[in-house]
Each structure stands twice: as structure tokens, then as C-alpha cells.
Amino acid sequence: MTIKSLTTSFGCVVIAALMLHTTDAHSQSTAAEVRVKAAIVHKIAKFVTWPESRFVADDAPLRVCVQGDAQVLDAFLALQDRPIRGRLLSVNPAPEPSTAAAACDVLYLTDDEHHSAGEWLDAVAGHPVLTFAEAGGFAGDGSIVSMAIRRDKVRFSINLKANENSQLRIGAQLLQLAAAVGTPGHAP
Amino acid sequence: MTAETSPKCMLLRRLLPCVLAVPLSMLCLSGALAEEFTGSDDLTDLSLDELLSTEITTLSRKSESLGTAPAAVHVISQSDIRRSGARSIPELLRLVPGMQVAQIDGNKWAVTARGANGRFANKLLVLMDGRTLYNPMLSGVQWDSQDTDIAAIERIEVIRGPGATMWGSNAVNGIVNIITKHAADTTGGNVGVSGGMAGYETTVRYGAEAGDSAFRFFGKVFDRDGNVSMSGEDTDDYSEMLRFGGRYDWDGAEDTNFTLSFETYTGESGEYRISRSIVPPYETLEDTYTDISGGFLMATWSHDFSRDSGLKINAYYDAHERDVPTYTEDSDTFDLDIQHSFSAGENHSLIWGVSYRKSSDDTTDSFVISIVPASDERDRISAFIQDEVRLLDGRARLIFGSKFEHNELSDDDIEIEPSARLSFAVTDDQTLWASVSRAVRLPSRGERGGRVTTAIVPPGQPDFPLPVPTVVRIVGNPDMLSENILASEVGYRLRNRSFVLDAAVFYNQFSDLRSLSQGIPTCAPGGGILQLDPTCLFTSTHVEQPLFIENNDSYDAMGAELWVSKQVRENWRLQGGYTYFRTTGAGSGSMLRLGVVEDSPDHQLSLRSSIDINDNLEFDVMLRWIDELEAQQVDSYTSMDLRFAWSPTPSLSIAAVGRNLLAGDHLEFKSELVDLAPIQVEPEGFLELRWSF
Numbered sequence: 001m002t003i004k005s006l007t008t009s010f011g012c013v014v015i016a017a018l019m020l021h022t023t024d025a026h027s028q029s030t031a032a033e034v035r036v037k038a039a040i041v042h043k044i045a046k047f048v049t050w051p052e053s054r055f056v057a058d059d060a061p062l063r064v065c066v067q068g069d070a071q072v073l074d075a076f077l078a079l080q081d082r083p084i085r086g087r088l089l090s091v092n093p094a095p096e097p098s099t100a101a102a103a104c105d106v107l108y109l110t111d112d113e114h115h116s117a118g119e120w121l122d123a124v125a126g127h128p129v130l131t132f133a134e135a136g137g138f139a140g141d142g143s144i145v146s147m148a149i150r151r152d153k154v155r156f157s158i159n160l161k162a163n164e165n166s167q168l169r170i171g172a173q174l175l176q177l178a179a180a181v182g183t184p185g186h187a188p
Numbered sequence: 189m190t191a192e193t194s195p196k197c198m199l200l201r202r203l204l205p206c207v208l209a210v211p212l213s214m215l216c217l218s219g220a221l222a223e224e225f226t227g228s229d230d231l232t233d234l235s236l237d238e239l240l241s242t243e244i245t246t247l248s249r250k251s252e253s254l255g256t257a258p259a260a261v262h263v264i265s266q267s268d269i270r271r272s273g274a275r276s277i278p279e280l281l282r283l284v285p286g287m288q289v290a291q292i293d294g295n296k297w298a299v300t301a302r303g304a305n306g307r308f309a310n311k312l313l314v315l316m317d318g319r320t321l322y323n324p325m326l327s328g329v330q331w332d333s334q335d336t337d338i339a340a341i342e343r344i345e346v347i348r349g350p351g352a353t354m355w356g357s358n359a360v361n362g363i364v365n366i367i368t369k370h371a372a373d374t375t376g377g378n379v380g381v382s383g384g385m386a387g388y389e390t391t392v393r394y395g396a397e398a399g400d401s402a403f404r405f406f407g408k409v410f411d412r413d414g415n416v417s418m419s420g421e422d423t424d425d426y427s428e429m430l431r432f433g434g435r436y437d438w439d440g441a442e443d444t445n446f447t448l449s450f451e452t453y454t455g456e457s458g459e460y461r462i463s464r465s466i467v468p469p470y471e472t473l474e475d476t477y478t479d480i481s482g483g484f485l486m487a488t489w490s491h492d493f494s495r496d497s498g499l500k501i502n503a504y505y506d507a508h509e510r511d512v513p514t515y516t517e518d519s520d521t522f523d524l525d526i527q528h529s530f531s532a533g534e535n536h537s538l539i540w541g542v543s544y545r546k547s548s549d550d551t552t553d554s555f556v557i558s559i560v561p562a563s564d565e566r567d568r569i570s571a572f573i574q575d576e577v578r579l580l581d582g583r584a585r586l587i588f589g590s591k592f593e594h595n596e597l598s599d600d601d602i603e604i605e606p607s608a609r610l611s612f613a614v615t616d617d618q619t620l621w622a623s624v625s626r627a628v629r630l631p632s633r634g635e636r637g638g639r640v641t642t643a644i645v646p647p648g649q650p651d652f653p654l655p656v657p658t659v660v661r662i663v664g665n666p667d668m669l670s671e672n673i674l675a676s677e678v679g680y681r682l683r684n685r686s687f688v689l690d691a692a693v694f695y696n697q698f699s700d701l702r703s704l705s706q707g708i709p710t711c712a713p714g715g716g717i718l719q720l721d722p723t724c725l726f727t728s729t730h731v732e733q734p735l736f737i738e739n740n741d742s743y744d745a746m747g748a749e750l751w752v753s754k755q756v757r758e759n760w761r762l763q764g765g766y767t768y769f770r771t772t773g774a775g776s777g778s779m780l781r782l783g784v785v786e787d788s789p790d791h792q793l794s795l796r797s798s799i800d801i802n803d804n805l806e807f808d809v810m811l812r813w814i815d816e817l818e819a820q821q822v823d824s825y826t827s828m829d830l831r832f833a834w835s836p837t838p839s840l841s842i843a844a845v846g847r848n849l850l851a852g853d854h855l856e857f858k859s860e861l862v863d864l865a866p867i868q869v870e871p872e873g874f875l876e877l878r879w880s881f
Contacts, residue, residue, distance in 0.1 A: 039231035040239050046758070049803060082232060085758075150372060151445060154240060160838060171803035172835030175880075176270055177236055179373040 034068075034075040036154050037147055038108075041132055042079050042089070044145060044156065045106055047174035051167045054105065054128050055087070062087045065104035067094035067120065072110055097123040109133045109143065118142060126165045144168070148179075155179040233685045237265035241343060258587060258611035258621035260286065260679055260692040260749060264344040271798055271808045273831040273845035273876065275338060275382070275389055275410070277366065278331050282812070283796070284346045285690070285751035285765035287362075288788050290814070290857035291848075293867040294414045295332040295427035295457040298857045301348040301362035302694065303745045303769055306786035306860045311360035311629050311673075313351065317368055317449065318525065319486055319504050322358055324547060324597060325517055325559075326861075327632035332457040333480045333508060335431060337391055337406040339380060339878070342369040348749065349694060350675050352605035352627035353589050356543075356570050357598075360627045360673050361696075368449075371395055371402035371437040377881040382845075384874025387412035387426075400441075405434040414458055415870045416853050417473075424475035425867055429455030443492035452483030460865045461513065464556055466657050466730045470644040473865050482508030496537070497530035514556040514863075519549040540573035549633065556863070560637040560664075566596035584612040597630045598670045617684045623677045628670040635702065635737050638664040642735075642862045658731040659712070662704065665737040672699045686755040693748045701741035707734035743774040759800040767792040786860050789815035789824075806833040820858050827851040843876040 045062065062084055066076045076091045083089075095103050101124045109117045111134055121131060121142045133143035135157060144163045147156045158178045163170060231239065241263075262284045274280045278297040282289045288305045290298045300309035310327035313320070314334070321334045344366050351363035372395075380391040388411060395404030407430075414425040433451030440446070458477045464470065486504035493499070502525045510517045527541035548565040551558075574589025590606035607625030614620055634640070645658040652658060679692035709718045712732045716724030725731070747769035754762045769788050793813040801807055808831040816824040828850045833843035848854075853868040 035231050036239055036242055039234065040236065042232055043236040043239060047803070079232065150370065150439060153242065155373065156240075169803060170838060171800075172838055172841060173267075173800065173803070173806065174236075175835075175838045176841075177240065177266065179375075 031071055031075070033149065033154070034072050035078070038072075038075040038079060040147070040154055040156065041076075041106065041108055042082060042084075044132075044174060045089075045130060046084050047171035048130055049085075049169040049171075050105060050128050058086075060087065061090035062105050063103060064089055064091045064106040064108065065094040065100060066091060066108045067117075068108070068110035072108075076108065094120070100124050101127040101129060104129055106130045107132065121162075128167045130166075130168055131162070144170075150179075233683075235265075235267075237267050241265075258585065258609035258623055258679075260348040260677065260690075260694075262286070262346045262348075262690070262751070264346070266341075266343065269338065269341055269344075271806060271831060271833075272810075273808070273829065273843060273847075276331070277334060277336075277338075277344075279847075280338070280341075280344060281346070281364065282794075282810075284344075285794070286348045286692070286749035286767050287346065288767070288769075288792065291869045292857045292859050293423070293459060293864065294412055294425035296425075296459075296859065296864070297331040299329065299331065300788070301346075302696065302747060303361065303771060303788045304786045305788045305857070307857075308632075308860065309786065310358065310632065311671075312362045312364065313355055313359035314364040314366070315355070316366040317486065318365075318488070318502050319484060319506060320521075320523070323508075323519070324630070324632055325519060325549060325551075326634045326638075327358075327629075330510070332427060332478075333453065333455075333482060333510070335408070335429065335453070336366075336368065336433065336451065337393060337408055339378065339391065340369050340374055340393065340404070340406065342367045342373070348692065349623070349677050350605075350607065350625040350627035350673060353574060353591050353607040353625065354539075354572055356572070356591050356593050356605065357595060357603060357628050357630045357670070360629045360671075368435065371404045371435045371447075372397045372439075374404045375402065378878070379880075380876065380878045382874050382876035384845075384872060385413075386870070386872040386874070401436065401438045403434065403436045405432075407432045414460075414867075416868045417460060418855065418866050418868060420853065420868075423460040423865075423867055424458040424477070425460055426458040426477075427455070429453060429480075431455075443498075445488075445490045447488040448486070450483065450485045454479075454481040456480065460867060462863060462865055463513075464641055464644045466555075466644065466659060468646070470646050470657055476513045478513075479511040480509070482506070493530075498528070500527045501525070502527075512557075514554040515558075516552045517549060518551070519547065522546045535578040537576040537578075538573070540571070542569075542571045544569055556641045558639050559633055560639075564633060568593065568595040568597075570594070580612075582613075584610065586610050595630055597633070597636065598628070603628045603630075603670060617682060619681045619683075621677075621679045621681075623675075625675050627673050627675070629673075630670050631665075631668040631702075634664060635668050636664050636666050638662070640861065645733075654731055655725055656728055656730050658709070658733050660733045660735065663707070663734045663736050668702070668737060669700050669739045671701050671739070673697065674699075688751075688753040690751045691749065694746065696745040697742075698745065699742040700739040701743065703738050703741035704735040705738055705740070707736050709733045741774060743771045745769070745771045761798045763794075763796040763798075765792070765794040787817040787819045787822075787857075789817055791815040804835045806831070808832075814856070817857070822855050822857065825851040825854045825856070827854070839880045841878045843878075844873070845876060846871070846873045848872060 066073050073093060079089050080091045081088045094100060097120045100107060100120055107124060107129050109120055117133055131143040132145045135146035135148035142162060144159055145156055147154055156178055158175060264280055264283055268283055269280060272280060272283055278289055278299050281287045281299055287301050292298055292307055296307055298305045298307050298309055300312040304311055308326050308328035313322055314329045321329050323330050346364050348362045351359035355363055374395040375397045378393040382389045391406060391408040393404055393406040409430045411428040412426060414423045417423050431451060431453040435449040438446040456477045456479055461474055461476045463472050463474050484504055484506040488502045490498060490500040504523050506521045508519055523545045525543040527539060529539040531537050545568040550563045570591060570593035572589060572591040574587060577586045579586060588608040590604055593603040605627050607623060609623035611619055611621035640662045641659055642662055643660040645652050647655050647657055674697045675694060677692060677694040682689040710732050711718060711724035711728035712730055714724055714728055718731060750766045752764050756762055768791055770790055796810040799807045810829045813826045814824060816822060827848050830846040831843055833841055835841040848869055848871045853870050855866055855868050858866045
């Protein structure tokens with residue numbers, strides 16, 4: 001086999017390859033993306049300690065409130081009854097902001113034109129509620145954990161400032177896995 | 189070819205025409221790595237590390253349960269890296285089941301998989317972000333110059349067995365791909381300081397992100413002490429290195445990414461060298477050092493046309509310089525690599541690529557080592573294509589393809605390196621796989637044109653009764669051919685919520701292997717043939733005994749690798765590994781039979797325990813038992829690494845690390861070039877402080 005025949009056969013490959021190109025763009029938020037994010041929320045929650053006073057009983061569930069469309073809620077329902085530190089997860093759609101602080105231990109917010117994520121975050125500020133939102137979304141960096149897609153993979157950042165008054169303890173191991181740990185308004 | 193091997197050859201022969209004639213396809217094995225984690229439908233079975241490395245588009249394309257990678261693949265995750273307490277890449281590779289890693293002295297290592305280990309282990313290809321770390325001068329990776337900011341490594345993917353179809357020559361027994369973090373994943377400041385019984389190390393990093401762009405810079409400096417000689421005296425095999433580097437990432441709209449990275453380093457590797465001369469005392473031991481410097485600049489551009497197709501262009505320039513007391517080397521490499529992946533229909537994922545590499549070098553010689561010609565410049569042109577076919581509704585997949593490579597280091601016109609890999613998902617969490625592949629190991633510059641003095645026999649020895657000293661030299665062969673491997677592998681993988689079992693067995697047939705043949709002794713200077721005219725001794729200062737490099741050896745290597753990982757409790761993980769390796773049929777000129785040479789242990793055992801005592805305390809233990817090296821006459825040993833880490837605040841961690849414990853001062857490996865005196869590795873302990881801001 002000579003270099004020339006090699007070059008020729010690769011020329012053919014180039015043409016074949018270019019002809020086979022499809023041009024559909026990546027869809028915005030796929031089911032797969034939400035599934036991965038839900039699984040990550042579960043893993044992150046394992047590294048967080050809530051104050052004991054938060055729970056009425058030793059076996060009281062850890063309440064995960066999800067604000068998002070049916071696809072998002074579906075993905076989170078896969079977490080239903082999963083154990084975390086001796087408690088089972090209970091997944092529910094997020095209630096009104098005014099009751100969220102009392103009803104949710106974990107609050108997952110997606111960007112949605114009908115709701116203001118900032119309103120939720122304000123409502124639960126100072127309460128032991130672990131908040132998740134899209135990085136750069138309506139919630140901005142106001143949530144404790146923000147998630148983003150970069151190069152096709154999910155990345156999360158932790159905002160220690162947002163966690164300051166929440167009484168939540170975040171395990172050091174988790175901070176090691178975060179893409180960034182920082183405070184809002186300041187490039188971490 | 190024996191009767192026993194013919195079915196494999198038949199398969200290969202049948203496969204070859206297909207690969208050559210039809211521009212078919214594949215999903216690359218590296219894609220397969222990202223996918224490895226998606227074998228189970230239930231994502232909550234995956235660890236956080238695994239979830240963070242799951243590629244979403246890959247997942248959505250093949251969201252149904254799919255067989256996992258049809259290769260012996262292992263991934264060192266970020267947690268593995270942190271919890272290991274390792275400060276160098278070879279130490280990290282000890283975490284991989286099946287890898288054979290031995291420390292030669294304070295800065296030199298022998299690292300490979302599946303046999304023929306050595307300081308110049310030439311059958312393992314190592315890449316960092318796609319840039320080759322393999323040195324074509326004497327073959328192998330010179331680990332004393334290969335390093336980076338360890339905390340900025342995202343993961344290390346290791347494939348045991350040939351990877352030549354995608355990565356080309358020298359990916360014979362395995363391929364290691366070190367992948368560093370995206371710059372946006374290392375924003376903020378990070379300072380790591382460690383110090384202890386055997387030196388100190390400081391790494392400072394700063395990164396920031398603005399809009400679509402992110403960058404980081406790091407500086408690293410270390411100074412590690414030497415170890416001890418066989419008689420227990422301190423030796424000067426120290427290591428000091430200053431390294432500076434950076435990375436810039438831009439993630440543009442429409443799935444276009446651009447990365448620019450660079451590193452530059454300078455340092456010294458001390459060594460306890462055997463110094464040779466033709467005057468008494470002929471051989472002496474002395475503390476010397478090698479000056480090392482180098483760097484690289486690399487740019488990568490990639491664009492995804494759609495969920496299933498993308499183009500990636502990677503170019504780099506790499507330069508390094510080594511000043512050994514007996515030899516200097518100045519090398520430059522330019523490499524351009526283009527890869528394109530796309531889908532054809534429902535069931536085919538193809539990837540193909542072309543690459544060009546220009547290498548040049550300049551050496552100076554001495555009595556001990558010389559390379560002819562002293563300067564060289566050569567091109568390498570290669571292309572590959574691989575198709576991944578989805579079969580049985582996704583339960584099985586077939587990956588096949590070939591590399592075609594033209595390299596001026598090999599006399600063969602074109603090297604063809606095909607492979608076929610098949611995996612089958614027996615159940616949702618069990619996979620069986622098998623593969624057949626061919627790969628080549630190119631001759632090194634040293635093997636083609638080198639003259640290396642490996643011994644000086646003093647006059648008047650009982651079995652060498654000459655009045656003058658005899659100089660034993662390995663003499664290179666300008667017509668040396670590539671070494672060949674035909675590898676067959678079978679593997680089984682079980683992966684569920686709390687248990688992973690990964691087993692592989694392999695049978696490798698090597699041919700055209702490097703061998704040595706004893707030449708006719710001559711008088712020097714003068715060149716008279718000793719046996720014909722012994723009187724030439726009266727006018728000579730010494731006798732030259734050449735050992736000619738040839739391609740006359742062949743042997744079969746076989747082995748088994750087993751790894752189990754059990755999540756005993758939510759906060760406690762146990763991992764165990766066993767590796768078996770043996771060779772049969774090595775010829776009389778075989779490097780395996782020539783005293784101090786490349787060598788691998790028959791058995792290796794490892795046990796690793798990782799416990800999270802609470803949110804802020806981590807405790808890790810790793811135990812290794814390494815069998816004796818028969819040819820090298822190195823005893824078996826058991827050694828232990830420990831790490832206890834405490835994070836008093838989220839941004840601060842303090843770790844106490846112990847390395848090479850239990851075994852005391854022990855010999856792990858001897859340099860096969862017989863240029864260094866054997867060194868015993870010492871146990872050590874150090875404290876590490878890491879602060880992020």
C-alpha cells in the first residue's frame with residue numbers, strides 16, 4: 001500500500017463524511033440533561049447536613065421541592081424514597097414561595113417565565129433550605145448551588161455566601177468536586 | 189505461526205480487506221469511555237464523579253441500556269487523585285489495576301501494563317490532552333520531565349492492551365490519556381504546600397472566568413531528596429523542578445470551543461551513576477545530575493455540527509532538552525491532528541482522522557553513548573478510521589477500524605494497525621467483551637543508530653583472561669524493523685449500585701522483537717579481529733565486544749487482571765486488584781534473558797480502602813504486594829500508602845501522607861541500560877496543606 005493510494009482512499013472518506021453531516025442543533029434542555037441534574041442533586045444532598053431541629057421525627061423524610069415542568073418533575077421522581085443519611089427523599093412540586101421555607105429542605109428551581117426564582121430564594125433565605133438553580137438564570141448566583149452545562153457535561157458551583165445564614169453544613173469533599181466555590185458578584 | 193493462532197489470523201485477514209476497501213466507521217474508544225458510565229439506566233447508581241463526566245448528548249443518543257466499553261478500561265477520577273495523596277503521575281498510575289509501576293530512583297520510574305517494564309518501557313503510549321509524552325530517542329516516557337499541576341488533572345483514562353487503531357504506533361500494551369481540567373473549573377486561587385522527611389513542594393494557581401472565556405496560570409516548584417544505595421548510604425538521586433503553565437478556554441456559541449495551553453519547565457534529576465572508562469578502576473559510582481528543560485504550546489479547536497457529529501483540530505509544538513553527563517539531547521516535535529466524527533444512519537458512529545508529525549533532534553556523544561547520525565529530522569503521516577456499529581437493538585456493539593501510518597523510523601512503508609472489538613450486554617449490569625488487534629512498536633533513534641557502553645570487563649578476569657579491558661557495547665541497527673503484536677483479549681464487567689467487578693484476560697503474540705547477538709571481538713584502536721590475530725592486543729588499549737541489535741526474538745505473553753470495588757457502606761469503599769502475567773518462548777538473544785533487562789512481576793495484589801469518617805475527615809489506605817522480578821533479581825515486597833485528611837473549613841484542607849511504608853528501604857527496579865546503580869526506595873511522610881480562595 002502506497003501513500004498515494006492511502007491519500008486517495010482518505011479523500012473518499014472525507015467526501016463521504018461531509019455528505020453524511022446532519023445539521024440539527026442541540027436541543028435546549030433534553031430529558032437526559034434533567035436526569036443527570038436530578039441525580040447530581042441527590043449526590044450533592046448527601047454531602048449536606050441539616051440541623052436536627054429541622055426534622056420533626058428521626059425518620060421524617062427529606063423534602064425535595066421541584067419547580068419546573070413535567071419533564072423536570074419526572075426526572076426527580078426517580079429519586080423518590082432514596083435514602084440519604086437515614087432519611088428517605090420525598091419529591092413534590094414546589095409550593096407557593098411563602099410556604100416553601102417550611103415545606104422544603106431542598107429546593108430545585110428552573111427558569112420559567114411565569115415565576116421569579118428570586119422570589120423563591122428571598123423567601124427561603126435564612127432557612128435551612130438547600131437551593132439549586134441554573135447558573136446565569138433568573139436566580140443568578142443567588143442559590144447555594146448553581147448548575148451549568150459546559151462542553152456537554154454538567155458543572156456545579158457552590159456559593160458559600162448564599163449559604164451563610166442557612167445553618168446548613170456542606171461537606172468539604174463536595175467543595176473539592178465543585179467547579180468553583182465563591183461569593184456572588186465576584187468571579188470565584 | 190502455530191496452528192493454535194491461525195483462527196485469530198484468519199479473522200484479521202478477513203477484517204483487513206474490509207477496513208481497507210470500505211470507508212466505514214466507529215465510535216472512538218475515548219467516546220466509549222465517557223459512555224462507560226451509562227451502562228445502567230439508573231443514573232443514581234453513579235457516583236458524583238461519574239455524573240460530572242457523563243456526556244449528556246452521548247447519553248441522550250444512547251439512553252437505552254448499552255453494553256459498556258469493549259476494552260480493559262479504567263478511569264482515575266478526581267476523587268481518586270485527591271485521595272491518593274500522589275504528587276506525580278507514576279504514583280497515580282499505581283491506582284490502576286493491571287498497571288506495573290516501579291520506582292527506579294528518586295526521579296525515574298518504570299511504568300507499563302502487560303509486561304516488558306523498564307525505564308524505557310517502550311510499549312506504553314502516554315498522552316496529556318492528546319499531546320504525546322513518548323520520547324522517540326530511547327523510547328518510552330522520561331517521567332522525570334513529565335509532570336503538571338496534579339490538582340488540575342480532571343481524570344486519567346487508562347486502556348490496557350493495544351490502542352494503535354486510534355492512537356498509532358507504540359500503543360502496544362496500553363495507552364494512558366491524562367486529561368486536564370477546563371479553565372472554568374479552576375477559577376479562584378489555590379495554593380498547595382507540602383513538606384516532610386524527603387523534601388517540599390509548592391503549587392500556586394490562579395484562574396478566572398469572564399463571559400465565554402476562562403483562564404488559569406500555575407507555578408509549581410519542588411525539591412525531593414534522594415534515597416539510599418544497596419548498602420544503605422544516602423545517594424544523590426534528588427529531583428528539583430520549576431514549572432510554569434497556563435490554559436485558556438473559550439466556549440463560543442454554536443458549540444465551538446477553543447483551548448490554548450502551554451507549560452515550560454526547568455530542573456535537575458540527580459542520579460547515582462555508574463561511570464565507565466578504559467583506565468582503572470574502569471567502573472566507579474558517582475553522584476551526577478541531568479539538566480532537564482522544555483515546554484510546549486498547544487491549541488485545540490473543536491466544533492459540533494450536530495449532536496452526532498463534530499470536528500476537532502489539535503496542533504502543538506513541544507521541545508525538550510536533556511543534558512546527561514554522558515550525552516545531550518535536544519528535541520523538537522510539531523504535531524497536527526484532525527478528527528471528525530459523525531453518525532451514519534441509526535446504527536453507525538464513525539470517527540476518522542489524519543495527523544502529521546515532524547520531529548527533529550540534535551545529540552552530542554561521549555565514550556559511553558553516541559547516536560548516529562547525531563542530528564535527525566523525520567516525518568510521520570498517519571490516518572485512521574473506525575466504525576462503531578450498534579447491534580441487537582443496542583445490546584451489543586462492534587467497534588472496528590485501522591490506523592495507517594508512515595514513519596521514517598521504520599523501514600516498513602506503511603504500518604497497518606487494525607482492531608475489532610465486540611461487546612455484549614448480557615444483562616443491564618453485566619457486559620462481556622472480546623477483541624483482536626494488531627499494533628507495532630517503532631524502533632527508537634537509539635536502537636537504529638546508538639552505541640551504548642553497558643559494561644567494562646577489567647583485564648585478567650577468570651572467564652575473560654585478556655591483558656586489556658573489554659568494552660561491551662550495544663550497537664544499533666539502522667535496518668531495525670518495528671516490533672509487532674497480535675493481541676487477543678476477553679473481558680467481563682459487572683457494575684451495579686454497590687459493586688463493580690472488572691476482569692480481563694489477554695494473549696499477546698509478539699514477533700520481530702528486539703534481540704541482541706554477540707558480535708566478533710576486535711582490538712581497539714586498530715580493529716584487528718582478536719580470534720584471527722591475538723597479537724593485535726599488544727598495540728591496543730582495549731577490546732571491543734559488540735552486541736548487535738536485531739529483530740530476532742518472539743514470545744507470547746499472557747495474563748489476567750481482576751479488579752473489584754465494593755461500596756461497603758455509604759462512606760466506605762473497598763477496592764482490590766490482582767494481576768497475573770507471564771511470558772513463554774523467549775529466544776536466547778531475548779532481552780528478557782539478558783540479566784538486568786526489562787522485566788515485570790508475575791503477580792501483583794492491591795487493596796485500597798477509602799473512608800469518609802465524617803464530613804471533614806477522609807482516611808485512605810493502599811496496600812500493594814509486588815512479586816519478585818526474576819530476571820532483575822529484585823525481591824518481592826509489600827508496601828503501604830496512607831493518607832489522613834482534615835478540612836477544618838471549606839477552603840482549607842490539611843493532609844498527613846505516608847508513602848512506601850512497611851517495606852523499609854527496598855529495591856523496586858534496576859535501570860535496564862545498566863547506567864545507574866540500583867537504589868533502594870525509602871519510606872517517607874509529609875504534610876500537605878491546600879488552601880483555596
